[in-house]
Amino acid sequence: MTVEPAATRLRHQLPLVVWLVVVWMLLWGTPSWANLLSGVLVALVVLTVLPLPPVVGGARVRPLPLLVFLGHFLVELVVSGAQVAWQALRPGGVSSTAILRVQLRVDSDLLLTMVAEAISLVPGSLVLDLDREQRVMTLHVLPARDLDDVRRKKAHVLVVEERLVRAFGSADDLAAIERREDRVQAP
Incomplete structure (x- = not known):
């Protein structure tokens, strides 16, 4: 030690x-x-x-990707807030919700926490569980109109993860994101 x-x-x-x-x-x-x-x-x-353990790897701040993340995040706050308000106020109330499980790609405690916080802060989504060992996030979303909407919401979680990795991730985290993208795009 x-x-x-x-x-x-x-x-x-x-x-x-x-x-x-x-x-x-x-x-x-x-x-x-x-x-x-x-x-x-x-x-x-x-x-x-109550001493805290050191954060392994730390964070690297990349200003341009951070601004991209913050811009998208602020737009999502406004748009999702309006959608949730409409769901609450419209006649008939909330029509449908879904519970999703999303396999995340990074293995950093800091980045997993940041993804969970960013998703939970946007109205209409709430992280219910984050399985650290398997890197699986379970979240509740509304509205979820159909299966295509559910697929879009799952893909959006991965987009948020990618933006955060590009803003704060290490070289290994960036490589993990790119490796997974190559596997998905390969025929």
Whole structure:
């Protein structure tokens, strides 16, 4: 077992400390020096008492693919929000839903979590289960009009996965996506 130097550990923990302090300030609802200092103290105590394991591989941020992902994600939020609102308000209510299982292609805990979060944040879809060992995501979607719509929704999950891999994935993750695409396109 290797011990990580304190400076490296602090550099990796600093974004988490900042995030915990921001959440602390939002929970108190009033920005003040006392809340800021107590937030830093609470964050340091939490990270000392409940240390997190290091994220293996980390993330690489690629700005252009990240902007592509964010653009599509924002459009999906608006469009899906309108569709779900219409489903809720229209006469007859929600017509049909489906539970899907999608085989994901990447094997990174970080990317699997990001895909699950991105899918769950869009109205009309909710991740019910993520089998880490098999890389299978089970989700509930609405509306699901017919089998073609179900196929499109499954394909959309893979598109979201690909966008996130292109924005944050390692070279191995990108290769996994491209290998799987080659297998699907081969006759």
